[in-house]
Amino acid sequence: MAIRSSGTVTRRVSLRKREALAGYMFIAPAVVGFVVFVAGPIVASLVFSLTEFRLIVPPRWTGLANYGTLVRDPLFWQSLNVTIRYALAALPLGLVCSLALAVLMNQKVRGIAFWRTVYYLPAVISGVAVAVLWTWILNPEFGLLNVLLRYVGVKGPHWLGNTRTALPSLVLIGLWGVGGNMVIYLAGLQGIPTELYEAAEIDGAGSTSRFTHITLPMLSPIIFFNLVMGLIGVFQFFTEPFVMTRGGPENSTLTYMLYLYRNAFSYFRMGYASALAWVFFVMVFLLTLAVFRSSPLWVYYEARGGR
C-alpha cells in the first residue's frame, strides 16, 4: 500500500477516499436492509405499542393502555409461564445432552464418523416435518412411543392431549435435535491441546477432574455461544406448539410467540401485539445481558496472540 501510493499527498487522500466510498457502496445493501427491515421496524413497533391499531383503520394513540391491558391479561401471564417453564427445561437439558453426546462422539471407536452422522441427522430436518412426525409418534393409540410402552405392559398417556404431559413432550422433541449443538462442542473438544491432558495425567488428575479442570474451561466460550443462541431460540419457540397442539390443551403449550402470533395475525391487534413484542424484547435483552455480564466469572478465554 505504502509503496504504491508513493505519489503526492493529495493522491493518497483521493485513493483513501475512493476506497472508503467503495466500502460504503459494498455494504450499502446490507445497511439499507438493516435500517428498513430491522431498525425501522423496531422503532415502529415501540410507537405501535402505544396505539390501538387494527391494520384496516389507522392507528389511534392510546398511550400506555396496551401495557395496562397486558398486565391484566391472564393469557399473557399464561404464555409467559409456559415459555419460562419450557426454557428452564429445554435449555439446560439441551446443553447437558449435547455436551455429553459430544464427549461420547470424541472417543476413538470404530466407525465414529457414521455414528456422528446418525446423531446429527435430526438436526438436518426441522420445523414442520419434525412436528408432523412427532405428532404421529406421540399418537395415544398407535404412535411409536405408546406402542413400545404397551409391549412392556404400560398404558401410555395421551401425550399431547394432557395438560401435564403436553409441554414435557415438546421438550423431549427438542432433545431429539441436540446433534446440532453437539457438532459445535465436538469441534471445540478436538481443538483442546492433548498436552494439557497429558500434563494433568502426570500430575495424577483423574478423569473427572480432567473434565472439570480442562475440558469444561476450554469449552466455556462455546458453552457461552450455545447458551446465548439457545436462549433466543427457546424463547421464540413456535412451530411445534403451533402445528402439534395449537397451544392446547387448556393453553398448557401456549408459548409467548404463539400468543404474539395470534394477536398479530389472527386477531390483527397490531398495537397490542407490538406491546407484547416489546415486553418480550426487554426480557430477552435483560437475560442475554445477564449472561454476557456473568461471562467473566465462568468463560475462559485463552490469551490470543497476534491480530
Add this chain to the structure above:
Amino acid sequence: MSGRLLRSGGVLAKERLWLRSRRTRARMVHTVVYTLIVLGAVVVFFPFYWQVSTSLKAPADVFRWPPLWIPIPPHPENYLEVASVVPLGLYVRNSLIISSLVIAGALLSCSLAAYGFARLRFPGREAIFLVLISPMILPWAVYMVPQFVLFQKLGWYNSYYPLIVPAFFGSPFHIFLLRQFLLGIPLELEDAARIDGAGFLGTYARIILPLAKPALATVAIFTFMGAWNDFFGPLVYVSDQRLFTLPLGLAFFQGSPRSTIQIHLLMATSVIIAIPCILVYFFAQRLFIQGIVFTGLKG
C-alpha cells in the same frame, strides 16, 4: 441391564486393579462407550425408521396391534397417491422458486458486504459491522409486526416478495461467516490484481468470489435449509393455497380432518420435505459442519 453391567464392572475393576493392565481396562471402557453410542443411535434413528415405514404401509396396517414393524409388502405407490390429495408438485415448485431466489439474494448481498467489511477501509467500519450483526442475538419477534405492516402497505401481502426481497439486503449471520472467512485469505492476490489496474468491483468479482467458494457454498447450504424449511414466513405472508410452500402445505394437511386417517400419506409428505435436506447434508457434509463450527468457535 447396563446398570448391572457397569456395577459389576466397577467391582471387578477395584479387585483386580493392580493385576489388570491398563489396556484391558481401556478396552472395558471402550466397550461401555461403544454400547452407549450404538444404543443412543438406535433411539435417535428409530423415529426416522417409523416415519419411512409408516409411509410405506397400506392404510389398514397403520392402525394395528401388534404393529407392522416391517412394511411387507411395501406400498411405494403411497408417494404417488400424495399428489392426488395435496397439490404436491405445486408446493415443490413454489418451495424451489423461493429457495433459489433467496439463495441468490443471500450470496450476492452477503458477499458484497463481507468484502467491504473484510477488505476495504472506511471510517466507522467496525461500529457499523457490530450494529449490522446485532440481529443475530435479537429476537425477530420484536420487529415482525411492523415488517408485516410495511409489506402489507406495499401491497406485498399474499406474494413471495416479503420472503425473497429481504434476502437481497444481507443477513447478519452469513455476513459474519463470510467476513471471517475472507479475513483468513492472504492479501497478496488482491494487491496483485489492484496493481494490474482492477477496480474494487473487479477484484471482488475476479479474485474474492472464486477464493471464497467454500464459504459461499456453506452460505448457500444454510440458506437453502432455512428457506426450504421456513414455516413462519409463508404462514404469515401467504394465504392463497396456490402459493403454499411444502411446509405450509404439510401443516395444512396435518390440520385437516382427513390427516387422521391418512397418516401414511402425511408421513410420505414429510419424508418428501426431508429428502432434499438429507441429500444436501450427505453430499456437502464437510462444508456443512465447517460452517457450523466456524461460527460456533469464532463467534
